[in-house]
Amino acid sequence: MLGPASVQDLGRVGQYRFGVGTSGAMDDIALRAGNILLGNDENAAGVEIAFAPFKLRFNADAAFALTGADGGAELNGRLLPPWWRACAHAGDILVLKAMSRGARSYLTVAGGIDVPLVLGSRSTQLRGEFGGFHGRALQPGDILPCDRSESPDDAGELGAEPADIALRQRTLASGARRIRVIIAGEYDRYDEAARQLFWHTDWRVTPQSNRYGYRLEGPPVQPIVPIEKRSHGIVPGVIQIPPNGQPIIQLRDAQTSGGYPKFATVVEADLWRIGQAGLGSRLRFEPISHQEALAAQAEVSVYLERLRASVRLQGEL
Amino acid sequence: MSSAGPCISLLGTTAVLLEAPGAMDLPTQRRIWNLAALISGWPGVREAIPGVTNLMVTFISPPSAIGTFVDALRDAWDEAGETELVGREVEMAVTYGGELGFSLHDVAEHTGLSIDEVVARHAAPLYVVFALGSHPGYCYLGGMDPSLTVPRRRSPLQSVAGGSVSIGGSQTGVAASPGPSGWHTIGHTRWTFFDPSWPIPAALAPGDRVRFKIERVIR
Known part of the structure; x- marks a missing residue:
């Protein structure tokens, strides 16, 4: 299990100087898409769901959307398509039965989950026990407050093109997910054999993987000589290799600094692919340039802009 | 320079x-x-x-x-020039060793020092907060005796207690909340480092000074 459900927005930025990391949705694109479908601010908080079955009752009429992994969602027993906006009535039951095509689903509601802003964000800071819903993961029986002041009366149902289709990557013969990275500070401290080993391994996502980081398993990758660094800032996506030679991808709830050698950093445009990689799945890393990484991020922007336009158009019909 | x-x-x-x-x-x-x-x-x-x-x-x-x-x-x-930050000085009472300082013996063994010598050398300096990072309110302290240097763990621990006083490489610091750590925990303090409701959420800032007071040594 990749972790419990939690309230997340796009993250708590600008607080690194207090040691406060970003938190935020592991699949930022899915959260944005859900909010776009509802006409919400794209930074509105939603619920990140990393396991199934997940069951929820609506206490009031509400438009909602489900994006990210296909949870096989049913509203009062009626199957909903993935990446879909629908309307629930008070008393309706929503169930996510099993995750497929990804690892995390996002439930967004019109107006957003109305938890207090803490240090500029509604994301759950699990380590600091603040933000989100009382600073913790969700538990059975929790009642989530929703901001219903701006809820549309009857938005009607609407779908969005899923990101994993719109931003599809060519698949590898091995079935591993292709993840693009930029090489990082200590890359030069590995010899050619170690580098080739890193690039040509299908790294397995181990059960010690969660919102803090993904610990990967494969043949040990070792630097030419052991590296002990002074602690420095890191960001989500940094791939460290501790002395056991098994890479760790630091993610949204990671510590904001570290000292293990850094081999590479997952580009911003592919972080959501990590968020959607389940336990036991395999990752293959591919080095790209800074310019190529910006181009990859621009593709994400184009996709989101297309989605905004199509939702606007739908609203005008 | x-x-x-x-x-x-x-x-x-x-x-x-x-x-x-x-x-x-x-x-x-x-x-x-x-x-x-x-x-x-x-x-x-x-x-x-x-x-x-x-x-x-x-x-x-x-x-x-x-x-x-x-x-x-x-x-x-x-x-760049040099900015001299001189902040406040705080004292933290530390219990060295025991259940919450479980790596004290390992550090003594690795450094070749006695338990008492490790504790004495760790509590001697007036440390300077070099930087904040890792997790909310955590401070990296400058000024540790280099003889206490111990390489970080080969693989990080999934969790250590909040208040854990630890050594990692040639650095030392105190965990501000429970969480994973690649460092070696030699003691524990009950000091409060962070509260998101404070106007400035972290208790300490770069340039502040920290002194560890030996409250107890569990050998």
Whole structure:
């Protein structure tokens, strides 16, 4: 299990100087898409769901959307398509039965989950026990407050093109997910054999993987000589290799600094692919340039802009 | 100042890291503080965050010409002065060893020192807060006796208690809340480092000074 459900927005930025990391949705694109479908601010908080079955009752009429992994969602027993906006009535039951095509689903509601802003964000800071819903993961029986002041009366149902289709990557013969990275500070401290080993391994996502980081398993990758660094800032996506030679991808709830050698950093445009990689799945890393990484991020922007336009158009019909 | 230049590397497209050449000492750290204040005002920069003789710069949006930014950062380092931050002095009572300081014996064994000598050397200095990072309110402290140096764990522990006083490499610090750690825990304190409801959420800031008071040693 990749972790419990939690309230997340796009993250708590600008607080690194207090040691406060970003938190935020592991699949930022899915959260944005859900909010776009509802006409919400794209930074509105939603619920990140990393396991199934997940069951929820609506206490009031509400438009909602489900994006990210296909949870096989049913509203009062009626199957909903993935990446879909629908309307629930008070008393309706929503169930996510099993995750497929990804690892995390996002439930967004019109107006957003109305938890207090803490240090500029509604994301759950699990380590600091603040933000989100009382600073913790969700538990059975929790009642989530929703901001219903701006809820549309009857938005009607609407779908969005899923990101994993719109931003599809060519698949590898091995079935591993292709993840693009930029090489990082200590890359030069590995010899050619170690580098080739890193690039040509299908790294397995181990059960010690969660919102803090993904610990990967494969043949040990070792630097030419052991590296002990002074602690420095890191960001989500940094791939460290501790002395056991098994890479760790630091993610949204990671510590904001570290000292293990850094081999590479997952580009911003592919972080959501990590968020959607389940336990036991395999990752293959591919080095790209800074310019190529910006181009990859621009593709994400184009996709989101297309989605905004199509939702606007739908609203005008 | 060292004639060698800083090492500048990319952290994806969202951040850049500058590592100062030379020793892990206060003059170098003062130069980092100076650089941080300067870079924080640059357009497109979200934060300039001091680490231990290094600086991470995060962006509001990534520079389109990263080479130009890296050159400007290098020039800024060359021209940086030293900012002397002298903050408040705090005392933290520490219980060394025992269940919450379970690596005290390992540190003694690795350094070849007695338990009492490890504790005495760890509690002797007036430490300087070099930087905040890792987790909310956590402080990296400068000034540890180099004879207490112990390499970080081969693989990090999934969780240590909040208040854990630990050594990692040639650094020391105190966990501000429970969480994973690659360091060696030698003691425990009940001091409060962070509260999100405070106007400034972290209790300590770079330049503050910390003294550990030996409350008890469990051998």
